[in-house]
Every structure is written in C-alpha cells, then in structure tokens.
Amino acid sequence: MEKTDRLFSAVENGKKGSTVTIDYTGWAINDTKTDLHTTLEIEAGSYLTRYNIDLSKPLPNLATGIINLPETELAFIGDIKPGWDCMATFGKQSLEKDMLGMCIFYRKDQLIAQTKDKYNHVVVLKPAKNKLTYYFGAAWEQDDSKVKTMDDFNALLKKQAKYIH
Numbered sequence: 001m002e003k004t005d006r007l008f009s010a011v012e013n014g015k016k017g018s019t020v021t022i023d024y025t026g027w028a029i030n031d032t033k034t035d036l037h038t039t040l041e042i043e044a045g046s047y048l049t050r051y052n053i054d055l056s057k058p059l060p061n062l063a064t065g066i067i068n069l070p071e072t073e074l075a076f077i078g079d080i081k082p083g084w085d086c087m088a089t090f091g092k093q094s095l096e097k098d099m100l101g102m103c104i105f106y107r108k109d110q111l112i113a114q115t116k117d118k119y120n121h122v123v124v125l126k127p128a129k130n131k132l133t134y135y136f137g138a139a140w141e142q143d144d145s146k147v148k149t150m151d152d153f154n155a156l157l158k159k160q161a162k163y164i165h
Contacts, residue, residue, distance in 0.1 A: 003028045017043040032057060046163040047145065047156070048105065048137040055130040061112050062132055065122035066102045069093045073150045074121055076114070081161040083108055087123055088157060090150040098141050101153035105135040105164055135164060 005026025012019045024036040035056040042049045053062065072091030080086045088103040104123055110132065112124040125132055139145040139156055147153045 015044070017041060017046075029059070032059060034059060043163055046137075047139050047160050048103075048135040048163050050163075051132075051134050051136065053127070053132040055127060055132075058130055059127060061124050061126055063122050063124045064104060064134060064136070065116075065120040066104060067093065068116055068119055068121050071097075075150060075154065077154060077157065079108075080105065080158060081164050084161070084164055085111065086157055087114065087121060088150075088153060089121060090147070090153045094140060099148055100138060100140045101147055101150070101156070102138045103136070103153075103157055105137070105161070107133070 004024045006023075008023040008025070010021045018041070020040040022038045022040070024038070027034055027036050037054040039052045040049050041052070066087065066089050069089075069091065072089045072093055075088045075090070077086040077088065084105050085108050086103050086105045088101060090101040091099065093100045093102070106123055106125055110125045110128060112126050115122050115124065125134065137157070137160060139147045139153060141148055145152075145156050147156055
C-alpha cells in the first residue's frame with residue numbers, strides 16, 4: 001500500500017482544453033519514496049485525456065487499467081499510431097447499463113505486460129528516464145460519438161489517434 005506525505009492539485013480551463021495538475025510529494029511505494037508530478041490534459045474535440053507522469057526517483061514500472069466487467073468485449077489494437085498500441089473495452093459498463101467504450105493508449109516500447117485479474121484489465125508500463133505518458137479515453141452511446149458496437153468504438157479510436165503526440 002502506498003502512502004503520500006502531501007498531495008496538491010490544480011485545475012486550468014481554457015478554450016483549447018483543460019489541464020489538471022496533481023503533485024504527490026513523498027509517495028512511498030514498496031522500498032522507494034519518490035515525488036510524482038502528474039498532469040492530465042484534454043484537448044477540445046478529443047475523447048482522450050493525456051497523462052504525463054514525472055518521477056523524482058526511478059520506479060521499475062507503473063500500472064494502469066480498465067475495469068473488467070462481465071458484459072464487455074476486450075480488444076487490443078496494435079500500431080493505432082506509429083509506436084502506440086491501444087487496449088479497449090466496450091459493452092454495458094455505465095451505471096445505467098448503457099453501451100460505453102473505454103481505452104488506454106500506450107507506447108509499445110514501454111509495455112512490460114498486459115494482464116488482468118477479477119476486477120481489472122491492466123497494462124504494466126516502464127517509465128523512460130523517470131517519465132511516462134499514456135492516454136485514457138471513453139465514449140458513450142449517448143454522447144456525440146453515438147458508439148453502439150466495438151466496431152464503432154474502434155473506428156472512433158482510430159480517428160482519435162490524431163490527438164496523440
């Protein structure tokens with residue numbers, strides 16, 4: 001279990017997007033204590049949130065994931081953009097059992113493992129020079145995307161790849 005000495009967050013909203021900054025000072029995990037500076041950015045028109053993580057000390061890996069629900073499909077999309085892969089789920093995963101897709105875009109060269117447990121689909125990633133960037137996204141059948149199937153969601157994700165940089 002991790003512990004943090006201090007947590008700070010700030011939000012900035014603009015015409016072209018929004019940014020959330022979260023600083024974890026003295027984040028203790030296993031035998032390492034590090035500071036994490038995290039920014040979450042979303043551009044106008046994008047379904048993807050960019051996660052930038054900077055560590056003050058190296059960690060061997062960081063993991064992120066998507067909930068593992070019984071009425072969902074899981075897909076891996078290789079080379080969705082050069083150097084990037086995507087893990088996606090689609091199905092009844094809203095509180096009202098509406099169709100919802102969720103995804104994580106990650107750099108192929110930082111992938112250590114794809115795994116799952118009873119509750120989560122997980123990607124384990126290796127920070128490079130104490131930095132890690134990945135994207136999380138979601139689209140819902142009742143938003144402007146109107147996604148109804150995994151094929152619809154995959155098509156949307158391929159279009160959304162233009163926001164990865």
